[in-house]
Amino acid sequence: MAAKIAGNLEGGNVSIIVQQLQGAYERGQLKNALYQYWAQQVPKIFFTSAEVAISTQRTHDAVQAEEKLSRDVLFEPLEWFLCGGNPAAVFQQLQSLNNPPQLCGKVFKVGEPTYSCRDCCADPTCVFCIECFNKSTHKTHRYRMSTSGGGGYCDCGDVEAWKQDPWCDIHKQGLGQQSQNPIEKLPKDVAARAWEVLKIALQYAVDILLWEQMDGLPQDLEPSVQQNTYVTMLFNDEIHTYEQVINALTRAISCQQKEAVEFATVVDREGRSSVRYGNRKSCDQARSIIQRSTSLRSKPLKVEVMHTSVCAHQAFAQKVLNWLGQVVNHSDGLRHILCTTALQQPPTGDLCVVERLMLADTALWKIARVQCHQIMMGSLLMDQESKKQFSVLYTRNYPQVQMDFMADDHDHGVSIISLSVQIFTVPTLARYLIMEHDLLAIVIRTFLEQCASCRHGRYLLDREKLQKNFRRLQFPLLDLKYVLSMVPDQWNDQLKRKFMNGFKIMAELLTSMQGMDSVTRQVGQHIEMEPEWESAFNLQIKLAPAVAMMAGWCATDKMVLIDAFRIAVKALLEISQLDTVKKCKRRVCDQEAIVVDYTVSREPVSIHLPICRLLAGLYLQLGKYGLTFNSPELYGPLQPPIAMDLLEQPLKTLVMIAQVHAEMWKRNGYSLFHQVYYYHNVRCRSEMQDKDIIMLQVACAQMDPNQFLIALLNKFELMNWIEGDFDDFIRLFFYGRRRDVTEKGSSATDDLLRFTNSLVEEFLNFLIIIIGERYVPGIGQVSSEDMVKREVIHQLCISPMAHSDLSKALPENHKHETGMEAVIADVSTFKKPGVTGMGRYELKPEFYKDYNPFFYHYTRADQSKAKEAQLKRKKQEGESTACPPPEMPALSKEFSGLVNVLECDVFVHTIRTVFRRVNSSRSRSWTEAMVHRALHLVGMALNEEKRLYQTSPYIRFNFVKKATEGGSNSLYSALHDLLGKPRIQNHADLLTWAIDRFDEVKALKEQKQVMSDAQKAKKVSSKSKTDAERKKKAEAARKRREKILAQMSDMQKSFIRDNLELFEATGTELSSSPSMEVEGSPMVAPSQYPVAVGPDRSPATHVTLTTSTCILCQEDQEVSVGNKCVVLAAYVQRSTALSKSRGRVLEDPDKYDPLLVSPDLYHGVHTSTCGHVMHADCWQRFYEAIVAKEQRRALRFRHILSYEVDRGEFLCPLCETLSNTVIPILPPSTTIQPDSVSVDISLSFSDWLDGLKKTVEASQRAMMKEEEDKMESSDDLPVLSPCPLPSITKNMAEMAAQGFQQLFEYMTETGAQAPYSDSVKEMMKLFSRATYTNMLHDPPLPTKFGLGLDPNDDDDRVPITAWGTCAYTIRTLEWLLRDQGKPLFGSLSSRQADCITALVRVVTVSGSLSDPQTISKSALRLLSALLPQEPMKNVPCILDVDMFFTLVFLHVTFPSLYCDENTAAGGTIRGLALNDKHLLHLITATHLVQILLAANFSSADAPMDTEETAEGSAWVKLFMAVRKEAGLQTAVIPSGWQLQTYVRESVLPFLRCSALFFHCHTGVQSSAELQESGVSEFEPLCQYLALPPDLSSLLQQNSDVGNGYSVPHTIHSKWCQYPGIKESLASGPASLVKYPIAVNKLVPLPQDYSDVINKGSVFTCPRSDGDDSRAPTMCLVCGQMLCSQSYCCQTDLDGEPVGACTAHIYTCGAGVGIFLRVRECQILLLTGKTKGCFYPSPYLDDYGEHDQGLRRGNPLYLCQERYKKLQKLWLSHSIPEEVVHFMEANASFATIEWQHL
Ligand SMILES: [Zn+2]
Ligand SMILES: [Zn+2]
């Protein structure tokens, strides 16, 4: 064995150590031996030198070295010893002994995706990992997805976690294995050694981690050689901010900011970091400075000075824990041994290891804690028996652990109490702990004792503790929810007893809350200080689910229910006795009642009544067991309560709220207002408002209805109102006061009247609720589904709603379920979303009849919105506008007494009183709202009478009789009197409905004997009804027509108005800018193909931008070069969107050559405009005003603007689009420079070409001669200067010379006066400068506007960049159109069309506005690239030049080719159509050769079986020839057809760009084919550009197809043999631009969002050594994942620290970026360093909604349309514009520090 070890290991000393260990083991001295070994080795490996000790300097290598050493020296020998052989082999063997795992147990990292099944989970904390989930049936269920916050593990295989299918396919295999003690399966010797080794290792790790002495080790670990080195250890807390820590560090250890940031990052991540290494003194010093500088406002940072050997052992101890975790992962048997060891109480009587760790949790630092928790999860919690023992220990120590947590300052996630969820959510375990260890009582008491003090046997809540510490305090309440989440299916005596133990304490807790935060109405003065109210509500919100669940438990057993009910009643009675109750008598219309005398408006009232609500919850369950309010068994020895006792408390609260609504409590401030809001809010109402209503319904059902109503009226303080004539009372009140102060008196009277009227409204509303709200199982005969259905119906009556909005409006149970899914399809139809917005549910029409305008969960806003929506709908459908009370469900037996209210004397009297007051003309004591409610109540009574009569005729209920009693004094006649009253016109329809219903019910009751009459009457009434209906409908139709007409005329008016006030309008539709001439020229006759190039050009028919209206002064301005200049607001930005070499950056701006543009377009400038036109001078004044304003602002304080004035930015004064320059608008160049299509010059292509070739040759010769003359100045690049025209023509044939001369002669005509106005010239210059600075400087240099020279003006490159942006923008538009599959012509938006038209015109004339000689030199250099003669340094080969840019540049410069010093700048230089035509042919031919050279056919592209065409074979010939010339091997010869297709496709983008360019230049309308999508455009394009359709002819000699256009072979050879071609081709296809050039897209995204999350979770921070990134963010342009929003990945940009995203956009996107934030599931748009916005992600759930922040967790899938929209946003360069619009609209986002993302 020993030999084998030695053979397998390097160094060999491992085998010696193993032998020593074996020896020690046999002597029973293993522990000593190991400790000795560790004492020697550990300090040598860890914390060995300053370099390693200071964690920031722990380079990757140092950490690796430490890791390797500890592995080799410390763990290897241990494993060899443990295994008794090669660990790898032995562990594998042990693994095979394991039962196939039935549990997954994968521990989650932060950010890993987790899945829960909403259909099958036992509670919402049960989750699957992604592997298990993908292999489970739940994939097809309603699942919920989220990202783990770290901690927790996969519950796959836990039968208690899932209602069905607890196993995925992998873990199902573990089923059916008989369970044998896993230790018995282990080989005996391994087991024996494992007992020892694991015990020693665990003991060691725990001892060392908990070691408290900082300057020395335990005796048995003291090394023989003592070193005296120390470190200053800085610990994490959650009080100090990053900045504070960094500041303290820079002061204490005088390190760089960067270093301090890294220390702080480590401290934050790991919980501690050594920040200084040295002797004791220097370390002490550092400690005291840090503490001093952080103790100013809070307790100082924790800092310790530690001996390095202690640190070393602690570092090793952490590794030992991890090692143990790995070891037990191999084998169930080893795991079991470790667990047993950990749980074993030592014979000394000390605590076992687990308990020690539990109690010392808060003493450990962050990462050590996490490691301890992980080993617990990986061992104890994975082993069923150990888990049980662990949970017993946990329960026993629960109060202490919770107390430690309260005193701790770390997050919940890194505390041992976060393990609660792993234990308490297991139902059998929870039940076992309740029964055997009184868990319920322990948890509740732990909570109670931490926030309350006990006095005289009653707990008093400690407000201060609640308020300050609730965040920590709340966890026992959460645990309570876990413990209670599964209702037991069986009870036994012990469980009952222990449950009641818990219930009693809960009752004590609730008792201590009862009456909390009571308020007294403030009169006279406003309260001085808003009382604190949040803590009581926090408590309520966290407690409510537990209370509801306890009630749920009680409901499953009669005896438990009775016991609980008794406890609640007793508690309530005790509370009621605390108040001294005064009673008094009240009378209303001969009915007398004893009521409690308590005036809500004067005495204290509380909104917190948890005991009453507990009782109400229990009460509803009684019916299940046949118990009623009066069942004697309910009370046992207790005195049964009377209904009045139950009524009193909730009634007081409800009356107070009614008074708040009536604005009587205004002086009590916002605090009360908020409380009332939450009381009714969806988060609280089911355990607050709803329970109070139930309690009132309980009382009402028990009491005499008259007495009940009198009690209510009394409490509402409406006795004055109901008794006698209230108006008289008011008058008396008024006169009584009048004698004192008239005005005050009158206002007091007004108040009284107003309050009383409002209170009556509230009172009636209240009755509607008490009698009508029956959709609670137990009250009405309804199911819980009916209840949810009704909620949904009422929400959808407000408006159609998105799924998420709807679920937000419904209360959730503890499983986060609203029950909505079950009913939503029944009551509504789903409308899918478009490209924006969300999917919505619409109510099915048949449910509108269930709409109740007084639905008790409506807020006031909801109520009026719903009413409006319903009225609108009814009017549209021509229906009666009445919304009568909907039919109500039958009441349960226990609550059947509720209806009696509707027929009692007091009720009838009350309603009649309301109607009478309306009828009395003098009365002021009524309101429309009152009438509405009274009518509604009458309707309810009639509905009830009808329903009861039809279903249970034996019930005596006679509202109709009561209402008709008393003849003219009756309610019925009062109702009739209302008819036709204009005062209640709004409710006329409801009144009619009520009277109809009255008659109907009356007839129904009087039945048989009057049947015939009734029928007749009915017929008549129905006939008259139909007549009436018809009339009504006709009327409605007429109204509708009128309305439409009115709307139309309104629209017209507003249209006119809008256009008059154009300046004031903002955000008008951009694409339809009214200031532009509308394009609408007639199409060219289809027979004649339009041609845009050459002497045979078609006439221009399509001329835009001729007259414009200035948006600033509203004056019209004709566009011409001599007039005042008009400009378009524009935005130029540098761009990499078209780059084919992503990541290539502009290396040296000073040497950048903008003339010969690389075809990978890695860098360019894009221009866009909003299309709004201004006078140049109007705009200049506007801009100067902005600058001045900004300067003034800067004096006070800097305000963040969405645009940066010092970068020349401004917002378009009309539409607020971001702009940074202007483009001058010029007339079409053909009108300024008649290029004389008519002049007949005959000069063949070959002669023309020959002349140019000669020019290049001669110029080169001249240059080289000059070179030789002045050898010394070799630094400058040789400059080509064109030679004079005559020197060329003298070598040409006479005819050709003449033509050539003529062609250029026009240019030298300098006599004509420059037609350009100064303002035009100025604006041209301005625009060029803007493109120049944006291209080469970032941030762009401040541009000076107005007059004066710019330093950059001397740079020859300034005009060239302006031409470049024209080409770049056209290229971009071509891509955009191609990407969207739109035709080339007719589909640009008008702002895009305006933009390129303006650009082309500016560019075309700019050749004549610059220095002619410079222009001429540019032309010559371009030509020398096209017609290479001698190789030149600054002229690349044709493969490295973009041909479209070359075309644009030559078009501009070519006419000036032969200019000399005599040609004045600003003169008219005329382009000639023939030149354009020849140029286009030459450039196309060059491009074709480019394409042929770049072709790369692999054998995979097998030739197709297609007929060969002449063109095809010509291409093959050319292909071979060109490649031969270039010296290329050709492995695969493509077929002619294949090659032809390739060439045509490849050249197409160039042709499309050229066509756009010439279209803008000449205004020649395109042919119809080019305005349709899906048509082959190749031939129409050739025709339009005057090119032959067979392009091969351009390269063939003596071709008859090319009409004399062919480039001779000599030029081919020059192209192919030019230096650089070989290098370019040899560097391989990767770096070569591939043709056809494909449109750049955003990176493809996975269909399922969980794949994205997964990708994010495996991503680690590139700077922190494999740590998780907190905000993984994906660049959608290049796909790179970044670690955003974190100090670890900050870098410097121009001396400022920026986050990873901001840094990235400067290399990837030229300062613009689009990202996907993985955890938040949102898009981040960034532009520049300070601007950004969030945008919804393109992932949608099944309801058509996105989910920012993954709050809902529904499965999300990529919506292609929305992603395309983002793609378009990016490609059209609209991100900066979008961001600025967003920032303008959302000022709150201005505070986000985008640069740190
Ligand atoms: Zn799993
Ligand atoms: Zn599984």
Ligand SMILES: [Zn+2]
């Ligand atoms: Zn499921």
Ligand SMILES: [Zn+2]
């Ligand atoms: Zn103007």
Ligand SMILES: [Zn+2]
């Ligand atoms: Zn605008």
Ligand SMILES: [Zn+2]
């Ligand atoms: Zn990072």
Ligand SMILES: [Zn+2]
């Ligand atoms: Zn990128």
